[in-house]
Amino acid sequence: MPGAGANKVTSNLLTWYDRHARTLPWRTAPDQRRAGVWPDAYRVWLSEVMLQQTTVAAVKKYFEDFTTRWPKVHDLAAARDEEVMAAWAGLGYYARARNLLACARAVSATGGAFPASAARLRDLPGIGDYTSAAIAAIAYDEPVAVVDGNIERVISRLFCIDRPLPAARAEIRQKMQALTPQTRAGDFAQAMMDLGATICTPRRPVCALCPVNDHCGAYSAGTAEDFPVKKKKPAKPERVGAAFVAERPSDGAVFLRQRPPSGMLGGMAEPPTTAWSARQDGATGDEAAPFEASWREAGKVRHTFTHFHLTLTVWHARANTNQTLDGWWQAQPTLDQQALPTLMRKCLALALAKP
């Protein structure tokens, strides 16, 4: 019966977590915690920001890189913007990296200690409802309701919540708060997330292995895969544009520039591109090139963003320019150190491929 046995759900999950917690680079294992070992709030914060809408597998190498280069929040705060954007390149949602730096500098400027409550963490840039609660629970054991996508799924199944997301969030948060224990709140939040990631998965959940299946409304009804109910997303429109990869004849350096500080790929590097227009009026030809050259079409790059599909026509030229341009020439062996998003790396790879 949904809603019954809250204490049992909580204790079953904690016991399950003691045995089955995933080992993750940023995590303090439950037995360590019992022995009095507490995670470093800086590492918890960094991992949580990286994990926003991003898979564990993708985050691991970035987390290792960041914590090696910048072991403490003061180190990160002192880093140059371009250096951090380059280190973040490929991870996506680049506003996170800009907010990460702003947050590191704010924390560093006020002594270097992260605020110890969810309410005050929430005031920092890039830290919203989820991340503030996660840091407070994991780093300080504050008994606050942590609600991420995993937990939305687990809770909506446990209680058969059929109101579609995101409208169901308030109800889900309330249920999560009721399950959250006064002690081990951090382990409980991580237990719920691990359950969602490994057992209570979006498709083909492994209910037979679930430690709380006999308290689950959806399991008893045989409808686990019907939850959570989500509002349907609108189709992605198509956009088109062009990218121009100029290679300097003397040394093969490539012309790059920096994108505007906000908006798509804000603050990241690129070979010059046109605006990305709707298909009707997209400029894809070399008339939109940043300077005169013998531009040859290298091919097309297809890339899908969260809310649209993009096809860029990639142009290549061996050319120099005497014009003063807002950008720089970058040696090819050092391209991987630049803040180039995946889309731009695709364009460069296509244009610079040996025929």
Add this chain to the structure above:
DNA sequence: GATACGTGGCT
């Protein structure tokens, strides 16, 4: 509440 904002893996 709705929309903008990346990328890669899986089915």
Add this chain to the structure above:
DNA sequence: TAGCCAAGTAT
């Protein structure tokens, strides 16, 4: 393949 999904936040 095209669509869905992943430890969301800012506006």
